[in-house]
Amino acid sequence: xxxxxxxxxxxxxxxxxxxxxxxxxxxxxxxxxxxxxxxxxxxxxxxxxxxxxxxxxxxxxxxxxxxxxxxxxxxxxxxxxxxxxxxxxxxxxxxxxxxxxxxxxxxxxxxxxxxxxxxxxxxxxxxxxxxxxxxxxxxxxxxxxxxxxxxxxxxxxxxxxxxxxxxxxxxxxxxxxxxxxxxxxxxx
Amino acid sequence: xxxxxxxxxxxxxxxxxxxxxxxxxxxxxxxxxxxxxxxxxxxxxxxxxxxxxxxxxxxxxxxxxxxxxxxxxxxxxxxxxxxxxxxxxxxxxxxxxxxxxxxxxxxxxxxxxxxxxxxxxxxxxxxxxxxxxxxxxxxxxxxxxxxxxxxxxxxxxxxxxxx
Numbered sequence: 001x002x003x004x005x006x007x008x009x010x011x012x013x014x015x016x017x018x019x020x021x022x023x024x025x026x027x028x029x030x031x032x033x034x035x036x037x038x039x040x041x042x043x044x045x046x047x048x049x050x051x052x053x054x055x056x057x058x059x060x061x062x063x064x065x066x067x068x069x070x071x072x073x074x075x076x077x078x079x080x081x082x083x084x085x086x087x088x089x090x091x092x093x094x095x096x097x098x099x100x101x102x103x104x105x106x107x108x109x110x111x112x113x114x115x116x117x118x119x120x121x122x123x124x125x126x127x128x129x130x131x132x133x134x135x136x137x138x139x140x141x142x143x144x145x146x147x148x149x150x151x152x153x154x155x156x157x158x159x160x161x162x163x164x165x166x167x168x169x170x171x172x173x174x175x176x177x178x179x180x181x182x183x184x185x186x187x188x
Numbered sequence: 189x190x191x192x193x194x195x196x197x198x199x200x201x202x203x204x205x206x207x208x209x210x211x212x213x214x215x216x217x218x219x220x221x222x223x224x225x226x227x228x229x230x231x232x233x234x235x236x237x238x239x240x241x242x243x244x245x246x247x248x249x250x251x252x253x254x255x256x257x258x259x260x261x262x263x264x265x266x267x268x269x270x271x272x273x274x275x276x277x278x279x280x281x282x283x284x285x286x287x288x289x290x291x292x293x294x295x296x297x298x299x300x301x302x303x304x305x306x307x308x309x310x311x312x313x314x315x316x317x318x319x320x321x322x323x324x325x326x327x328x329x330x331x332x333x334x335x336x337x338x339x340x341x342x343x344x345x346x347x348x349x350x351x
Contacts, residue, residue, distance in 0.1 A: 041247070124247065147244060152207075
């Protein structure tokens with residue numbers, strides 16, 4: 001499904017508020033879930049991600065009339081607000097920079113069968129912990145690429161980097177992450 | 189070379205190219221076949237990407253959260269409705285006040301012909317009436333002198349008009 005644009009979004013919100021299930025699903029799948037996934041990976045827990053998701057959506061809707069984007073997908077706009085809200089959140093709570101050693105103490109020392117672990121929620125939590133060992137930019141690229149499903153071009157614009165630099169960050173981040181999580185076989 | 193990129197070895201350049209091709213829709217098997225010299229590294233890269241894909245499936249917000257957010261969002265239509273409601277409340281206030289004011293005017297008008305109420309509205313220059321009113325209200329005596337002189341001037345004007 002194509003991502004909604006700013007005008008579509010207003011219409012979708014109006015329809016969803018009137019009980020239109022299709023409009024609700026479109027917002028949920030195309031905007032809300034990617035934003036929530038991105039936030040979830042960057043904060044401590046689900047409650048924080050929920051609070052931030054709410055803040056982002058309300059801010060985004062309120063600021064929509066001043067949004068001068070023309071015909072571009074609205075998701076980039078949402079992520080700009082999400083990133084700013086995250087920075088505010090970290091500034092207020094002061095908890096972004098967590099000691100990587102402390103993080104890894106929390107991860108059980110298991111080297112067996114990562115693939116099966118990743119089928120569970122525990123695997124997700126391990127990725128979250130492992131990500132804390134990456135640089136801020138590496139974390140940002142992985143979150144925006146895999147949770148928000150943004151293209152390299154969109155990420156590059158958002159982070160003020162070239163597309164190639166984003167790809168390099170992604171390569172190095174994935175390599176570092178794999179080193180922390182152990183190796184798994186990939187069947188092509 | 190782009191300054192942002194720093195030092196890259198040949199394998200890393202291949203991996204970056206592999207990512208680019210993957211984003212353009214090329215299948216992993218095709219990409220692996222294109223770069224046999226970096227097959228192991230590309231496999232690792234795709235395995236890590238798949239790992240993220242699996243992890244992502246577990247992160248799903250609760251729909252009730254979006255319902256709550258939508259309730260808090262006020263659409264343009266709702267804002268217009270709110271203004272209408274405010275106008276409606278204004279009408280609810282102004283109509284009874286207006287009706288009461290009208291009723292008071294009617295009552296006061298009907299009392300206007302009753303004894304003790306001023307008849308000056310009917311004849312503003314009735315000096316007797318003015319004197320009587322002034323006496324009741326402790327009116328400034330200089331004013332009657334002025335009004336009497338005015339009256340006399342009118343009489344003089346009327347007498348002169350005959351000539």
